[in-house]
Amino acid sequence: MYDISRKALSAALRAGADEAEVYMVKSEVTSIDIRKGLIEGSKENINQGMGIRAVVNGAVGFASTNVVMKMEEAARTAVSSARIRGRDPAWRSFPTDGKYPEIKGTFDPHIKDMELDECIELSTNMLEGASSLPDVLVTAGSFSRVASRRLILNSNGIEVEDKGTAISGFVDVITGQEEPTTAYEYDMSRKMDIDFFNLGKAASELASMSRQGISIEPHRTEVVLHPFAVTDLLTGIFSFAIDADNVQKGRSSLIGRTGEMIASEKLSIIDDGLLEGGIETAMADDEGVPSQTTPIIEKGIFKSYLYDNYTAGKEGINSTGNASRQSYSSPPSVGIRNFIIGYEKSNVIEDTDKGIYINTVIGAHTANYISGDFSVEARNAFTIEKGTLARPIKSLMLSGNVFDILRNINGAGKDRRQVGGTVTPSLRIADMSVVG
Amino acid sequence: MKNVDFYDVRVVDATTTSIIIDNGNVEEISVNYTRGGGIRALCGGSWGFTSADGYFNEKKALNAASELAISMHSRNPKEKVELAPVEKPVLKDLPSVKIDPRDISIEEKVELLKEMNKRAKLDGISSTSTAYSEAEVKICYTNIDGIDCEYELIRSGFVVSAVASENGIYQAGRESKFGVKGYEIFDENDALELAANAANEALQLIHAKPAKGGNMPVILDQELAGVFVHEAVGHASEADLVLEGSSILDKMIGKQIASPLITIVDDPTLHEYGYFPFDDEGTQSQRTTIIKDGILSSYLHSRETSAKLGGDPGHSRCQGYSMPIVRMSNTYLDNGNSTFDEMLEEIGEGMYLIGSRGGQVNTGEGIFQFNAEKAYLIENGEITTLMRDVSLSGKTLEILNNVTHVGNDLKMNSGRCGKGGQLVPVSDGSPHICISKAVVGGT
Numbered sequence: 001m002y003d004i005s006r007k008a009l010s011a012a013l014r015a016g017a018d019e020a021e022v023y024m025v026k027s028e029v030t031s032i033d034i035r036k037g038l039i040e041g042s043k044e045n046i047n048q049g050m051g052i053r054a055v056v057n058g059a060v061g062f063a064s065t066n067v068v069m070k071m072e073e074a075a076r077t078a079v080s081s082a083r084i085r086g087r088d089p090a091w092r093s094f095p096t097d098g099k100y101p102e103i104k105g106t107f108d109p110h111i112k113d114m115e116l117d118e119c120i121e122l123s124t125n126m127l128e129g130a131s132s133l134p135d136v137l138v139t140a141g142s143f144s145r146v147a148s149r150r151l152i153l154n155s156n157g158i159e160v161e162d163k164g165t166a167i168s169g170f171v172d173v174i175t176g177q178e179e180p181t182t183a184y185e186y187d188m189s190r191k192m193d194i195d196f197f198n199l200g201k202a203a204s205e206l207a208s209m210s211r212q213g214i215s216i217e218p219h220r221t222e223v224v225l226h227p228f229a230v231t232d233l234l235t236g237i238f239s240f241a242i243d244a245d246n247v248q249k250g251r252s253s254l255i256g257r258t259g260e261m262i263a264s265e266k267l268s269i270i271d272d273g274l275l276e277g278g279i280e281t282a283m284a285d286d287e288g289v290p291s292q293t294t295p296i297i298e299k300g301i302f303k304s305y306l307y308d309n310y311t312a313g314k315e316g317i318n319s320t321g322n323a324s325r326q327s328y329s330s331p332p333s334v335g336i337r338n339f340i341i342g343y344e345k346s347n348v349i350e351d352t353d354k355g356i357y358i359n360t361v362i363g364a365h366t367a368n369y370i371s372g373d374f375s376v377e378a379r380n381a382f383t384i385e386k387g388t389l390a391r392p393i394k395s396l397m398l399s400g401n402v403f404d405i406l407r408n409i410n411g412a413g414k415d416r417r418q419v420g421g422t423v424t425p426s427l428r429i430a431d432m433s434v435v436g
Numbered sequence: 437m438k439n440v441d442f443y444d445v446r447v448v449d450a451t452t453t454s455i456i457i458d459n460g461n462v463e464e465i466s467v468n469y470t471r472g473g474g475i476r477a478l479c480g481g482s483w484g485f486t487s488a489d490g491y492f493n494e495k496k497a498l499n500a501a502s503e504l505a506i507s508m509h510s511r512n513p514k515e516k517v518e519l520a521p522v523e524k525p526v527l528k529d530l531p532s533v534k535i536d537p538r539d540i541s542i543e544e545k546v547e548l549l550k551e552m553n554k555r556a557k558l559d560g561i562s563s564t565s566t567a568y569s570e571a572e573v574k575i576c577y578t579n580i581d582g583i584d585c586e587y588e589l590i591r592s593g594f595v596v597s598a599v600a601s602e603n604g605i606y607q608a609g610r611e612s613k614f615g616v617k618g619y620e621i622f623d624e625n626d627a628l629e630l631a632a633n634a635a636n637e638a639l640q641l642i643h644a645k646p647a648k649g650g651n652m653p654v655i656l657d658q659e660l661a662g663v664f665v666h667e668a669v670g671h672a673s674e675a676d677l678v679l680e681g682s683s684i685l686d687k688m689i690g691k692q693i694a695s696p697l698i699t700i701v702d703d704p705t706l707h708e709y710g711y712f713p714f715d716d717e718g719t720q721s722q723r724t725t726i727i728k729d730g731i732l733s734s735y736l737h738s739r740e741t742s743a744k745l746g747g748d749p750g751h752s753r754c755q756g757y758s759m760p761i762v763r764m765s766n767t768y769l770d771n772g773n774s775t776f777d778e779m780l781e782e783i784g785e786g787m788y789l790i791g792s793r794g795g796q797v798n799t800g801e802g803i804f805q806f807n808a809e810k811a812y813l814i815e816n817g818e819i820t821t822l823m824r825d826v827s828l829s830g831k832t833l834e835i836l837n838n839v840t841h842v843g844n845d846l847k848m849n850s851g852r853c854g855k856g857g858q859l860v861p862v863s864d865g866s867p868h869i870c871i872s873k874a875v876v877g878g879t
Contacts, residue, residue: 035680041485043484045487046486061465062466066470068491077467363794363805366807368608
């Protein structure tokens with residue numbers, strides 16, 4: 001990996017790049033697919049690829065490939081793409097002087113060395129958990145384990161390698177003949193600490209609880225959102241608004257609002273590239289800037305946007321370590337790391353006299369990402385009466401605005417959990433509009 | 437080869453180029469060259485699959501896939517998987533590209549995209565962006581039965597979007613065209629005019645009123661109706677979802693499930709974005725009628741689901757080197773004979789919903805939710821006030837039965853459809869349709 005990466009880097013420089021950067025990933029994935037209650041098959045994917053950025057006279061070009069013998073050629077293509085682009089006056093340079101923090105809990109040798117047998121056993125545990133309740137059928141599910149390496153080199157002396165592992169399970173279940181109800185459960189971790197039996201069981205319990213749903217009248221009420229629903233609704237839209245690139249391009253409704261009270265004074269949100277065992281934890285971001293912890297909302301006050309090296313350069317400040325790539329084949333852009341939502345804990349359901357509890361939502365990607373307005377279908381929703389989940393609700397539309405939600409949060413549960421990169425408890429929101 | 441019942445190997449070579457122009461500046465020029473393969477092996481009832489990047493050792497990869505299948509089978513034997521037999525596909529009527537995008541310099545492409553950006557930058561527009569992508573793909577397929585075939589395809593397209601802002605209100609407009617076409621896609625669709633349309637749409641929406649929800653009769657335009665056809669009906673007709681118990685269309689073949697006005701077809705042979713000459717398990721592509729005059733006539737099948745349920749294979753597709761699954765191609769509701777004016781007259785009071793910002797469907801429960809780009813109130817049979825943030829939700833089968841008019845102005849739209857973590861190019865379409873009762877959501 002080092003050898004071919006260095007060759008590509010020098011190929012770019014020889015072709016006339018003023019600066020160059022190589023990003024290379026290798027990963028091994030084993031996954032198990034479940035269909036209709038049975039293990040259907042298993043997959044092994046061995047992936048590798050390289051993305052190269054080259055700078056010529058203040059313009060950046062990009063090329064990528066997954067073919068080792070084409071890597072030097074890709075480096076030259078990046079240089080020729082850069083020549084086509086005009087000089088970008090906002091370009092400063094690739095990151096320099098990486099001094100990397102120590103991180104914990106991102107690599108588990110047990111996951112790296114896991115054999116197929118154990119993968120099957122864990123998948124079977126998940127299936128058994130889901131089947132431990134009567135009349136529940138697992139429609140689909142999956143298990144996977146990943147071990148990956150990522151190397152970033154640039155001509156300013158950055159050289160950083162991260163190794164990581166992850167394990168995950170997903171299960172989708174259905175119950176009931178006449179009026180079927182569905183539910184899913186999902187978990188992902190950097191270390192081997194998922195109880196797969198309980199994961200499967202949780203999905204089945206939720207589907208069973210959701211049977212024989214009632215209809216409700218349209219009204220406004222307090223709504224408690226499960227961490228899944230919080231993640232679906234808040235993470236995508238709010239991270240869009242704090243992305244410095246969107247701010248600089250006039251696409252964010254948080255433009256010019258740092259220092260303002262934008263949320264409940266008990267709410268804090270941080271972006272953390274260093275969280276122990278976090279899904280998005282690494283020594284560096286995806287262009288080699290050391291990871292850091294960035295307060296976004298502190299006691300309701302909006303503190304900071306998130307920057308990669310380029311957007312930070314435009315404002316003459318330092319990157320917050322938020323360069324992110326979807327894969328080796330795309331250049332970096334601003335993205336969140338571990339997105340941690342904090343609010344004073346309480347028995348949030350017990351303390352709610354009347355309201356609605358929502359596990360997940362569908363259609364969050366249809367929201368207006370700029371205004372924050374959304375209208376989504378709530379799944380596995382229940383009425384809350386006198387502090388308990390009373391009746392399942394058949395069908396429910398939840399409408400509102402993400403920025404209003406930030407102000408209207410008035411409670412949080414003790415059930416903080418990691419949902420991908422988002423870490424959040426259940427949140428209670430005042431005065432939401434629901435249509436049954 | 438080891439003792440497997442079936443294997444196949446797909447090797448994909450692809451070069452993609454993408455250009456993004458943001459507020460008039462080149463934001464990204466990227467070229468991606470990839471090669472790799474996906475190998476399936478079947479032993480009894482267990483599938484093994486491997487994928488590898490680059491110039492990999494096919495024999496070794498096939499052995500690894502076979503070993504996975506064999507070891508799954510020995511640990512966990514299941515009912516044998518049968519595959520419907522297929523003939524070697526015949527390549528015919530491939531789309532012809534008028535202007536090979538590789539013959540156009542990147543500089544020229546950048547100039548055209550910048551010009552589109554300029555056209556979208558009307559007064560009141562705070563930001564614009566245009567993106568272009570082209571892909572030249574070569575697919576080679578071989579399997580245990582001696583099928584050995586390949587094809588090359590060029591796909592290209594563009595998207596332009598504009599954001600209008602006024603007093604803290606932001607609204608976006610967007611236009612896109614993608615196809616199995618070359619560089620001619622810009623001229624054929626008047627890209628410069630579409631850029632201005634996107635901007636005008638955003639400007640109009642700024643002054644649109646937030647919609648009030650409720651139960652009412654609606655007209656859907658071609659795009660939103662097409663999304664409904666794809667999301668709510670198309671996915672529910674995918675035989676793998678039927679088999680796993682995640683479709684309301686299970687055991688409904690031969691039954692009247694929709695208004696007799698409804699005929700829905702999936703046709704991969706059309707030269708639209710979802711085109712393919714043979715699918716990703718080597719099956720010749722062919723047109724499948726999903727619903728004929730309101731009666732469910734067929735699911736969409738892979739070779740495996742076809743052997744289990746009957747029906748023709750030919751809808752097994754994958755992204756890159758992933759494991760193929762049952763997918764749609766070009767899915768549409770066929771023309772009827774109503775006019776738009778007849779629909780307005782019929783409705784009297786209701787809403788006309790236009791365009792789509794996407795949506796989601798639970799195919800197991802048969803419920804869906806889509807957000808329209810915009811809507812107009814219909815009052816006294818006339819189109820009146822422009823509304824925004826409008827959604828449509830309901831039960832798939834109820835909507836299919838509540839269709840009272842099907843127009844004669846079928847139009848297709850292109851996009852990428854996600855399923856099982858894989859994106860594949862598809863198109864969907866419909867004429868205008870009129871629905872007697874639907875749940876419209878507002879804010």
